Amino acid sequence: MFNPILILIGLTVAISAYAWSNRDLMAAWVMEPYVIARNGQWYRLLTSGFLHADWAHLLFNMFAFYSFSPVVLATLAQGYGAGTGLALFLLLYLGGIIVSDLPTYFQHRDDRGYRSLGASGGVASVLFASILLFPVNRNGGGIIIFPLPFPIQPFVFGLLYLAYSYYMGRRRSDNINHDAHFYGALFGVLVIIALVPGVLASFAQQVGAYRF
Secondary structure (H helix, E strand, O other): OOOHHHHHHHHHHHHHHHHHOOHHHHHHHOEOHHHHHHHOOOOHHHHHHHOOOOHHHHHHHHHHHHHHHHHHHHHHHHHHOHHHHHHHHHHHHHHHHHHHHHHHHHHHOOOOOOOEEOOHHHHHHHHHHHHHHOOOOOOOOOEOOOOOOOOEOHHHHHHHHHHHHHHHHHHOOOOEOOHHHHHHHHHHHHHHHHHOOOHHHHHHHHHHHOOO
16 A cells, blocks of 8 residues: 555665765755855755665664654545645655754855754654644553653653754764754644644643643
């Protein structure tokens, strides 16, 4: 059966793995604001989302995407029909990759040495859309999210995810665009609020009623 989530994951894994052994592809697809500004290669805003720094970066992003995508896709398909729901889901994920890179582009467009890669913006967009829809897991004490060894409520994981992104973004110790997590999360929240009436009130009610 056609599964768009697995197709996106398969493409991302295949392209990332291939790019590690093909420097030309990596150089042509990575997010490089200086080159984009001067050569108009705007496609890099999207293609960089199919590249990753290493296996750990790739597996974390794809596991998070796989864990949170189904409920978002199902919600959109239920509300808008299968075809339109899928289109809106792709808007959420692929749009999150692009939109989350735009602030970084404007910040670093005169920086010759800046490069970034990863699907973090799109993953964060889907992740926070899911958290807004289902912030509390009522079937037990939470959900298991790799690499955490214990169950955790989705809205708590969202807070930890942003805190980690902020810390890593300030360190700037790798080519991962950790700031994209924030912008992707904001994009996902705004899109799902626009698409699902009453979702914000439902989120506040569920979190407000939760007892640790």
